[in-house]
Amino acid sequence: MSQLQERYNKLITPEVKKKEGLWGGSEKQEENVNLISKAVDIILEQAILERASDIHFEPVKGSLRVRFRIDGILNIVLNIEEPNGSVIVRRLKVMAAVQLDTAATQGSQDGRFKQKMGVSEYDFRLASFPTVLGEKIVVRVLNSNFSAYDLPKLGFDEKNLAMIKKMLQLKNGLLLVCGPTGSGKTTSLYSMLKQINTPAINVMTLEDPVEYQIDGMNQCDIKAKSKFHFADGLKAVLRQDPDIILVGEIRDGETAEIASRAAITGHLVFSSVHANSTIGTVVRLINMGLEAYLVSYALVGIVAQRLVRRICPQCRVSYKLSAEQAEIWRQYFTEGGSQGPKPIEYSGSSAVPLTDIMSYKGLGCPSCRMTGYAGRIGLYEVLMFNEELRQAILSGQSTVDLKKISVKNGTVLLATDAVKKVLAGLTTLEEVYPILIEPS
Ligand SMILES: [Zn+2]
Structure with missing residues (x-):
């Protein structure tokens, strides 16, 4: 199991998963937002730690697959069950300030965001692409070093x-x-x-x-x-x-x-x-x-x-x-x-x-x-x-x-x-x- 999958599983435990409406519902919204942004944070942080140049978020059947490109090669690092995957994609799109409504945009979108990690601030560029299974997102880690x-x-x-x-x-x-x-x-x-x-x-x-x-x-x-x-x-x-x-x-x-x-x-x-x-x-x-x-x-x-x-x-x-x-x-x-x-x-x-x-x-x-x-x-x-x-x-x-x-x-x-x-x-x-x- 990848280090990222371990970190993610510690955050989103089976107990958390069972709580109804945790990700999608309006109840307990503050707690939800917190957990979602923490999940996104650990993905971005792990990407920096492993020197990934790109992070791929890909809809596969029933889940969202996350791959890091490290030294030019893609590696599967995380599987996120739905509906959590969609919520994480939504969070990334909010951060990059792109349209959330895929149907309205009908195509690919580009956006950027900055994220503080420790004392450093990192730049990320997001690009979305509609696939038959849903929206695929690629986040490029821009070299801030x-x-x-x-x-x-x-x-x-x-x-x-x-x-x-x-x-x-x-x-x-x-x-x-x-x-x-x-x-x-x-x-x-x-x-x-x-x-x-x-x-x-x-x-x-x-x-x-x-x-x-x-x-x-x-x-x-x-x-x-x-x-x-x-x-x-x-x-x-x-x-x-x-x-x-x-x-x-x-x-x-x-x-x-x-x-x-x-x-x-x-x-x-x-x-x-x-x-x-x-x-x-x-x-x-x-x-x-x-x-x-x-x-x-x-x-x-x-x-x-x-x-x-x-x-x-x-x-x-x-x-x-x-x-x-x-x-x-x-x-x-x-x-x-x-x-x-x-x-x-x-x-x-x-x-x-x-x-x-x-x-x-x-x-x-x-x-x-x-x-x-x-x-x-x-x-x-x-x-x-x-x-x-x-x-x-x-x-x-x-x-x-x-x-x-x-x-x-x-x-x-x-x-x-x-x-x-x-x-x-x-x-x-x-x-x-x-x-x-x-x-x-
Ligand atoms: Zn070695």
Whole structure:
């Protein structure tokens, strides 16, 4: 039984459950409200304790199922019998100030609320969705721990970190972070801004949504507080005498163009793009309709990233690869091919049979809830633009050639960073496997 289920059962005992009308009726209302809000409190508190990023409240037959997303994976943590489930959902909706009458809204709703826990205050974002069994609610726990936005702690190796710090000293240019949803792009962007945010400069942001409010920055939530799209908002931001601009995401050619023009006219512009790799981002921008000369002269750097689970340090063990696993590895230890160079430290060492390479895993212990993993670490590919790459983009060279140029100039490919982190015992082969096989 999960810790949350135990806590909940202590609060809502069979005796409490039997009391008629406790949850739904109007009698003893004060006591009801108290119990309901306590139940909600322990769910939110447990989510923070277990570092959940999202809490799912899902109607299943006869009850409400609660799942926490921890390190990217959903776990069932609580079952609440009806009618208690509906009452808890109602309480959450009151807190987030959204419409209670589902029939009247006919669709999904968004809301936010703050909750004090001990000395800290946390931000939560609520989204509802009508399913055939009733309303499903997802509560996102917004990162209220500002120390989490610490560039050196995100998992960049020394060389990548040095490249990023160098780019952050530039006065103008476009710096992009790419990766799929949930790959930690916002955390990287905030961490970069935190490094350079001082009272001497004007930082303006356009976000969807603002995930964390940072002192000294002028942040605009384009969905909640304005009728802006990124492109309109960006035009307004440019009239605000900015030094540094963060545009949450470049989704279209117009935004890409305004951001690029801002970057070549004396602003340092940060944004994110949905693309798999650094060179993939260049291609994506060109496909959006951005002229090659803008891509090559506005961009100063691109960071491609993924998040993988980190092996629990309490129960980590090393093991020898099986023949099957060694086969998967084999292709990542050979030179050449479209994937580019492989981990330099190991690629030439034919003296070491692959089956003798040690890998690591977590056996599972109480401190990692028997999963073998604790927290997550980023995998990165950092591309810093130089004249050779600019000329290659301008002359319309193929993506294979652009990739070769970037590797020659010091970019460590995502797959390579993944393999390195497996060999260093930070994560497992299973975690990075989807990244190794994805088309680049
Ligand atoms: Zn463990």
